[in-house]
Amino acid sequence: xxxxxxxxxxxxxxxxxxxxxxxxxxxxxxxxxxxxxxxxxxxxxxxxxxxxxxxxxxxxxxxxxxxxxxxxxxxxxxxxxxxxxxxxxxxxxxxxxxxxxxxxxxxxxxxxxxxxxxxxxxxxxxxxxxxxxxxxxxxxxxxxxxxxxxxxxxxxxxxxxxxxxxxxxxxxxxxxxxxxxxxxxxxxxxxxxxxxxxxxxxxxxxxxxxxxxxxxxxxxxxxxxxxxxxxxxxxxxxxxxxxxxxxxxxxxxxxxxxxxxxxxxxxxxxxxxxxxxxxxxxxxxxxxxxxxxxxxxxxxxxxxxxx
Amino acid sequence: xxxxxxxxxxxxxxxxxxxxxxxxxxxxxxxxxxxxxxxxxxxxxxxxxxxxxxxxxxxxxxxxxxxxxxxxxxxxxxxxxxxxxxxxxxxxxxxxxxxxxxxxxxxxxxxxxxxxxxxxxxxxxxxxxxxxxxxxxxxxxxxxxxxxxxxxxxxxxxxxxxxxxxxxxxxxxxxxxxxxxxxxxxxxxxxxxxxxxxxxxxxxxxxxxxxxxxxxxxxxxxxxxxxxxxxxxxxxxxxxxxxxxxxxxxxxxxxxxxxxxxxxxxxxxxxxxxxxxxxxxxxxxxxxxxxxxxxxxxxxxxxxxxxxxxxxxxxxxxxxxxxxxxxxxxxxxxxxxxxxxxxxxxxxxxxxxxxxxxxxxxxxxxxxxxxxxxxxxxxxxxxxxxxxxxxxxxxxxxxxxxxxxxxxxxxxxxxxxxxxx
Numbered sequence: 001x002x003x004x005x006x007x008x009x010x011x012x013x014x015x016x017x018x019x020x021x022x023x024x025x026x027x028x029x030x031x032x033x034x035x036x037x038x039x040x041x042x043x044x045x046x047x048x049x050x051x052x053x054x055x056x057x058x059x060x061x062x063x064x065x066x067x068x069x070x071x072x073x074x075x076x077x078x079x080x081x082x083x084x085x086x087x088x089x090x091x092x093x094x095x096x097x098x099x100x101x102x103x104x105x106x107x108x109x110x111x112x113x114x115x116x117x118x119x120x121x122x123x124x125x126x127x128x129x130x131x132x133x134x135x136x137x138x139x140x141x142x143x144x145x146x147x148x149x150x151x152x153x154x155x156x157x158x159x160x161x162x163x164x165x166x167x168x169x170x171x172x173x174x175x176x177x178x179x180x181x182x183x184x185x186x187x188x189x190x191x192x193x194x195x196x197x198x199x200x201x202x203x204x205x206x207x208x209x210x211x212x213x214x215x216x217x218x219x220x221x222x223x224x225x226x227x228x229x230x231x232x233x234x235x236x237x238x239x240x241x242x243x244x245x246x247x248x249x250x251x252x253x254x255x256x257x258x259x260x261x262x263x264x265x266x267x268x269x270x271x272x273x274x275x276x277x278x279x280x281x282x283x284x285x286x287x288x289x290x291x292x293x294x295x296x297x298x299x300x301x302x303x304x305x306x307x
Numbered sequence: 308x309x310x311x312x313x314x315x316x317x318x319x320x321x322x323x324x325x326x327x328x329x330x331x332x333x334x335x336x337x338x339x340x341x342x343x344x345x346x347x348x349x350x351x352x353x354x355x356x357x358x359x360x361x362x363x364x365x366x367x368x369x370x371x372x373x374x375x376x377x378x379x380x381x382x383x384x385x386x387x388x389x390x391x392x393x394x395x396x397x398x399x400x401x402x403x404x405x406x407x408x409x410x411x412x413x414x415x416x417x418x419x420x421x422x423x424x425x426x427x428x429x430x431x432x433x434x435x436x437x438x439x440x441x442x443x444x445x446x447x448x449x450x451x452x453x454x455x456x457x458x459x460x461x462x463x464x465x466x467x468x469x470x471x472x473x474x475x476x477x478x479x480x481x482x483x484x485x486x487x488x489x490x491x492x493x494x495x496x497x498x499x500x501x502x503x504x505x506x507x508x509x510x511x512x513x514x515x516x517x518x519x520x521x522x523x524x525x526x527x528x529x530x531x532x533x534x535x536x537x538x539x540x541x542x543x544x545x546x547x548x549x550x551x552x553x554x555x556x557x558x559x560x561x562x563x564x565x566x567x568x569x570x571x572x573x574x575x576x577x578x579x580x581x582x583x584x585x586x587x588x589x590x591x592x593x594x595x596x597x598x599x600x601x602x603x604x605x606x607x608x609x610x611x612x613x614x615x616x617x618x619x620x621x622x623x624x625x626x627x628x629x630x631x632x633x634x635x636x637x638x639x640x641x642x643x644x645x646x647x648x649x650x651x652x653x654x655x656x657x658x659x660x661x662x663x664x665x666x667x668x669x670x671x672x673x674x675x676x677x678x679x680x681x682x683x684x685x686x687x688x689x690x691x692x693x694x695x696x697x698x699x700x701x702x703x704x705x706x707x708x709x710x711x712x713x714x715x716x717x718x719x720x721x722x723x724x725x726x727x728x
Contacts, residue, residue: 050564070567078565084558101566145562 001026001153001184002047007056009042009208016042017053018208024186024201026152029179031199032188033293039208040188041081044157047186048078060153074102077151081158083138087131091122091141094130099148109148116144119174136167143171153184160194172197192293202293206301220291225299226250228289229260229272234282243279248272256284265290323641335649356438357665358382359396359404361389364422368412371453376405379441383665393426396517397689398697399681402434402661403427405442405512415450420511428518430526430688431661439512446512518689526659526688532596533683534656537618537676538647539592540585544626545643547581549636551627555724556635564725574720578627578713585619602687610686610693617705618679624712625675631719650674655681678704 002024009017017039024030032040045051047058049065049072058065065072085094095113104112117123120140130138143159156175160168175198179185189195195202196216204212204219212219233240236256245251250261258276262268265288276283289295360376362369377384387395392404408422415421423446427435551574554560563573593611596602604611629646633639651657653667654676660668671677678701685691685698692698 048565050561073565073567076565078562080558080562080565082558082561084562086559098562098566101563101568103567 001028001061002030002186003057003059004043004047005057005059007043007046007058008054009046009051010054016208017046017056019056020205020208020210021056022203022210022213024184026184027179027182029185029187029198029200031195031202032186032205033190033192033195033202033297034188034205035190038205040205041157042208043205044078044155044186044188048076048155049073074149075152077146077149077154079143079146079154079156079159081161083135083142085130085138085141085145088129090127090129091117091133092126094141095145095148098145102149104149112148112150116147119177120144121170134164134167136163139163139167140171143174147178151183153186154178155186155188157188158190159187160189160191192297195293204293204297204300211300212296216293219293219296223291223296223299225291225295226261226263227265227291228295229262229265229269230257230287230289231260231272231276231283232257232285232287233276234284236281240279240281244276244281247275247279331645335645355381355383355665356434356441357385357401358438358442359385359387359392359401360407361387361392361404362407363389363409364407364411366412368415368453369407372407372411372415372449375445375449375452376442379445382438382441393517396426396428397691399428399430399684399689401428402431403438404517415453418450421446421449423511424513424515426515426517428689429516430518430659430684432526433659434661442512528596528600528602529683529687530655530659530680532592532600532602533680533687534651534676536589536592537622537654537679538651538656540588540618540622541625541647541650541675542643543588544581544585544623545629545639545647546626547584547623548577548626548628548630549633549639551577551630551720551724552633552636552639560724570725571717571720574627574631574717574724577630578623578716581623581626582619585623586615589615589619607686610691610698613693613702614679614682614686617682617702617709618675620709621675621679621705621712624709624716628712628716628719631716631724634723651676653677675705675708678708 004020004022007017007020008015020039020043022030032043034040042051046053046056047060047065049058049069052066060072061075063071086097089097092113095116096109099109099112114123117126120143122137122140122144125133125137130141133141139159139161143156146154159175160171163171172194175185175187179198185198187194187198199216201213201215202219203210212222214222233256236258241253241258244258245253248260252259260268260272262272269288273283273286358376360373362373373384373386376382385401387404389404389406392401395401396404404426406424406426408424410422413419425435425439425442551560554563554573560573564570593602593604593615597604626643629643630639633642651674653663653671654660654674655671656676660671660677660680663671682698682701682705685695685701689697
């Protein structure tokens with residue numbers, strides 16, 4: 001459905017994209033995960049044909065988006081990172097305007113506007129100016145405006161930045177519904193929990209490069225990230241820490257906690273507990289931190305996702 | 308407190324817009340008004356008032372009279388055939404023509420009233436008034452310089468004392484003839500006042516309004532409505548044009564680019580809306596002037612519509628051009644305030660253009676205001692038909708300005724606005 005081939009883009013001397021390639025299948029939920037400034041928005045802008053790459057190619061449904069921009073644009077919906085709405089117009093007026101730009105017939109558009117307003121829980125506020133909306137409500141209309149022409153592909157560029165939990169949950173539900181209806185979604189975020197929740201496949205982007213790509217399980221396996229067993233003790237002292245560290249090399253210690261790193265949690269947990277007991281340390285609490293995108297990202301790049 | 312003051316001063320001097328409005332704009336306006344009101348360049352050729360002269364007498368006396376007039380320090384004499392001179396006045400290019408009618412030479416010899424006529428545009432009464440101050444004493448002294456003062460004196464005396472006996476008349480004429488002979492031979496010294504004879508010898512010129520106001524349309528009213536309307540329109544269209552920069556800043560422009568619409572249509576849409584709003588604004592202003600001040604717009608409806616459309620086109624193009632040229636709304640506002648006030652000052656929005664010296668009138672043509680206000684004058688003041696070459700040429704200039712600025716806006720829009728990175 002989407003083929004990205006060796007995209008390169010520089011702004012003056014800064015290389016924003018250093019040759020990005022990936023493919024997205026029809027109906028797939030693809031996540032572009034990376035910290036701020038990694039190149040996510042540049043990639044989305046090029047894929048939406050509003051930015052020209054220095055080199056490389058973007059094929060949407062087999063069409064090069066630069067030679068057939070209109071065919072591509074008609075099947076793509078873009079949810080921009082910023083709230084791109086006319087504040088002095090009502091929600092309904094905004095939707096009429098944005099939907100109208102895709103030549104959706106009036107009667108059909110009216111029906112779709114009613115549908116999206118209901119879907120996003122904004123029917124009752126449809127006649128209110130967008131300027132009177134909360135941040136979360138604006139985000140919802142921002143997404144709704146991208147769906148009116150019923151695109152087959154939707155690019156969502158960090159669509160949940162800075163919103164309240166209620167709106168976030170509602171948006172999550174809508175996104176899941178769109179995906180279950182077969183829509184191809186490209187989703188950029190630096191919230192790992194969103195990527196973990198929605199994405200069939202994830203491309204981890206950093207410094208303008210895809211540094212890893214695959215399903216969450218594939219990424220977990222391919223990375224050197226380990227699960228962490230955090231044990232809190234009642235009577236920890238230097239002697240006991242030294243004893244435990246002599247049994248278990250791959251661990252670290254802060255205050256009354258010791259962090260044990262393992263790639264085989266099931267077999268090694270009981271072993272660690274028994275060694276702690278041998279060292280005379282009295283266990284107060286055990287916490288297990290599984291490998292997630294955050295730890296995968298950390299192991300791949302050496303930095304936090306939200307750096 | 309001092310720290311706060313220093314901080315405020317720092318912010319003020321770093322804010323280019325504030326600097327522009329606080330210093331550059333007032334300096335520019337002071338310069339313009341000083342130039343306009345003659346505070347600068349006095350004594351130079353540019354401060355002369357131009358006057359056309361048509362010599363229908365074509366005698367050595369009329370030629371001598373023109374020579375005398377040409378020697379006036381503050382008058383620039385333009386010798387023009389009468390028909391052409393009248394056309395110039397009707398077009399608004401010249402304020403007046405002094406016509407030396409046939410019989411001038413004979414009247415001068417006979418000491419009779421000189422057949423001189425000043426045909427003028429009532430719209431330029433102030434300039435004509437200034438001219439009169441120089442002309443009347445000079446013309447009054449013409450019989451002394453090139454004519455027969457004795458005959459003048461005799462005629463005057465006859466008029467002043469119609470019932471005097473022949474003996475009294477002869478006696479007085481004899482004495483006055485002796486007096487003039489003494490002056491001619493240099494036996495009596497002038498008191499240095501060249502205008503000494505003016506009161507005594509008249510210097511009357513027949514005044515004829517070649518272009519006159521209609522009953523309902525006073526010059527002041529036309530000037531007030533046209534001048535203000537164009538200036539305010541420029542301010543409002545810049546605001547509309549700057550909307551495109553707001554769209555860029557708020558992300559709606561980017562969102563528009565995601566749609567299948569051709570990007571240039573975004574600019575065309577802005578141009579059309581600026582035109583529609585401009586036309587609406589001008590219509591409201593002229594309707595207001597008609598309803599409240601009685602400006603007769605209905606007798607000139609076709610001309611008014613053409614001028615409103617052309618003015619709206621040129622002004623809205625200016626607004627869109629400025630927005631395409633600038634990088635932010637703040638920059639547009641700073642730039643536009645300066646440019647619009649300067650254009651309005653030189654173009655005749657703030658004061659009638661004929662108040663200004665000749666060189667200022669020449670540079671006025673660079674402003675949209677000038678062409679627009681002159682077109683409104685053509686309709687309401689000069690009563691030119693819409694088929695008049697003068698009127699149509701001004702409309703053509705407005706349309707040309709609009710076309711050029713719109714074309715430049717397209718180029719700049721592609722270069723500046725569409726560049727999202």
